[in-house]
Amino acid sequence: MQRAKMTTYRNEARREIYPAPAAPLPAALPGYAGHGYYDLTPIKHSHYKWNTALAFLSTQIAGGSQIIATVADLRGQNRRMVRAGRYLAVAGGMNSAAILIAALHTPRRWYNMLRIFKKSSPMSIGIWSISPFTFFSGLAAAGQVAADIGYTRSGNWAGRAFSLPAALLGSVAIAYMGTELEETNMPAWASAYPLMAPLYACAGVSNAAAALLLFPMHNGTCGATTASIKKLAFVSGAAELALGAVLDGHWRRSAEASAIAQSRYEPWYRIGFLGIGMLGSLALRLWDRFDTNRSRVSNAASVLKLAGAMVQQTVLVYAGQESGRRARDYFAYTREPKIGNNAEHADQPADHAKKSAGSAGKDRATRTLPKARRSSSRSAVAWGLFACGALLISAAVLRKKESSR
Amino acid sequence: MTSAVYPPAVPMRARDHTESTLSRVIPDESELTAGITIRPGRTYGFFTDTSLCIGCKACEVACKEWNALPAQQIGLTANSYDHTRELSAITWRHVTFIEQIEDNPGCRANRLKPFQSHWLMMSDVCKHCKQAGCLDACPTGALFRTEFGTVVVQQDICNGCAYCVPACPFGVVEINFSDGKAHKCTLCYDRLKGGFEPACAKSCPTNSIQFGEVDVLLTRAARRVEKLHALGVDNAYLYGAPGTAGATGGIQQLYCFFLLLDRPEVYNLPVAPQLPSGRVAKSLGTGLAAVAGLGALAAVLMTQQSKAPRPGRKR
Secondary structure, eight states, X not given: OHHHHHHHHHHHHHHTOSOSOOOOOOTTSOOOOSOOSTTOOSXXXXXXXXXXXXXXXXXXXXXXXHHHHHHHHHTTOOHHHHHHHHXXXXXXXXXXXXXXXXXXXXXXXXXXXXXXXXXXXXXXXXXXXXXXXXXXXXXXXXXXXXXXXXXXXXXXXXXXXXXXXXXXXXXXXXXXXXXXXXXXXXXHHHTTTTTHHHHHHHHHHHHHHHHHHTOGGGTTTBHHHHHHHHHHHHHHHHHHHHHHHXXXXXXXXXXXXXXXXXXXXHHIIIIIIIIIIIIIHHHHHHHHTTOSSOOHHHHHHHHHHHHHHHHHHHHHHHHHHHHTTOHHHHHHHTTSOOSTTTTSOTTHHHHHHHHHHTOTTOOHHHHHHHHHHHHHHHHHHHHHHHHHHHHHHHHHHHXXXXXXX | OOOOOOOTTSOHHHHHOOSOSSSSOOTTTHHHHTSOOOOTTSOEEEEEETTSOOOOOHHHHHHHHHHTXXXXXXXXXXXXXXXXXXXXXXXXXXXXXXXXXXXXXXXXXXXXXXXXXXXXXXXXXOOOBSSXXXXXXXXXXXXXXXXXXXXXXXXXXXXXXXXXHHHOTTSOOEEETTTTEEEOOOXXXXXXXXXXXXXXXXXXXXXXXXXXXXXXXXXXXHHHHHHHHHTTOTTOEEESSTXXXXXXXXXXXXXXXXXXXXXXXXXXXXXXXXXXXXXXXXXXXXXXXXXXXXXXXXXXXXXXXXXXXXXXXXX
16 A cells, blocks of 8 residues: 555656746845855765776776677677677776775675666666676676687687677666766766766777777787777777867856866866877877787877876866865856756846846856857867867878888 | 663763653654644655744754754854854754845944844755655665655665765765765654654744645745735745745755745755756767767778788788
């Protein structure tokens, strides 16, 4: 009886999601003065730290490696690369699971996450993707071991059978992390919707490709596979760079992400991740010309990419945490239309009226937006010029190298 | 007076009355204190009328007493008379003190308005949202919806993943680092089960905190707003009632809602909070689409390489 009541209650609640916009605040109220209660933040910040960033990177490499290895296996590519991908997947999966368990505040109860599945919780989705991913990756790696010690046919068959579900779960594992950050109330993360999940997905593939290219077994023995992975690393890296640059522009022009755009994290994100990690590694990949052999240039590109990825994860985790400490960022985030039918918020008519009237009382967030937009345009142009310059220099170097041959 | 020996943790005043003077618990005590009978299956909440709050902090003290919560901090914050700062894992009721002195800003005031009208006070608490971000985010099921419609953390299930903390749009739930679990207001779940009114509402001397069935409270609150408007208080409005500020972004309704007299930000409340879990499917879908695209690209690249072998390729 009680269960039936609760089910009815839950269904009723679900049906009414996203109701009509809120009623306007009374006209007698003054406009937003740009500050809250003694500048104390109205929300609690996230408790993620560097170990979460490391776990994210490890999951990306693991998930991406399994996907690449599975595709390579299905396309009949070199077995050494498939082997490397499978071993890297299981090692990365176990590593990230161990780090994430250690990051809990009560680690001995980690298994409580496996007692239920919630599609409304990105963390639940993450746990239910990483755990079976690691399990199936372990079985696929065991099949690979069997193949390596002489049971070639049965080992390869088992490896392929278990790597297919592992690759599917790995896809969820590398995409859910962006969702996990986005679906919170940390202004810098939440305002990045819907770019964070594709960014993490691209990063997963490009980081895994970079990690696989560092394995010594490619040298001369699986040239065609190496070349195709280099191309994959380049394309996925370019997509990641584009998404990262778009996010950078968004954060700079919005009033919700001062923790990234106007803090000590900004140079790390722009120079460390976008500049050295992404543009640097992409330029080196061009220089390498997707050669069939492993080379120092390719290795340098991979190292730069992975170092930039660690910087990216760390900056995103800490900047998101910092944004939770900034009351103005949160008030800016909760004053703008975001999703569903809540496109118009209570105080917008009053604010717009004040803005058009140009009254002295208009709020700080709306007053700074045009300047931020101008700055963002300049930033986009600067980034575009920088990218074009880097590509032109790379092309010139390539041509010179070609002519010298 | 008893001569029993107590451990040092038992405070002196608790040693004075070791046994109840009543022979038994009063059944359905809430009928006497709040005028309602508490029954499972109904939805209960608070209506906090800030126009009546005098900032006595009786609710804070009652909450800490009943739930055996320690003091937040010992020290002065310089934030008016507010030294608890915010809701936390060990402060489930928090009284905000907002001094609205426009005279001589930034310095000691020279002239004050009459009748203490430069004060705004509000007793903040967990909102027990109809669609709760913390509840949706919890991966262990430690947070659950009770038979009274409230949201409660089960500390014996919680593993301290802390994902509920950034998911709450009001900054209510927080990790207690001494035990590694999430904590927040339970709307006195234990008292409700025993037929008692929550401790904070029972202790409120001005009836600023009113406990009851949510539908009844909404009607009462609407009448109160009308009455205040009739008295000339045009800036009175409801925060968290259906269709008002605070009940936005998929949250739908706050079972603990407020009557406010200034902008929500002044009370450290967001105008249009968002329920993060409403976008999970879309967000994950875009990520999976990106993975699928790159996987297809990998397949194409490897097919091309298979068809056109290069020098140095060995199988």
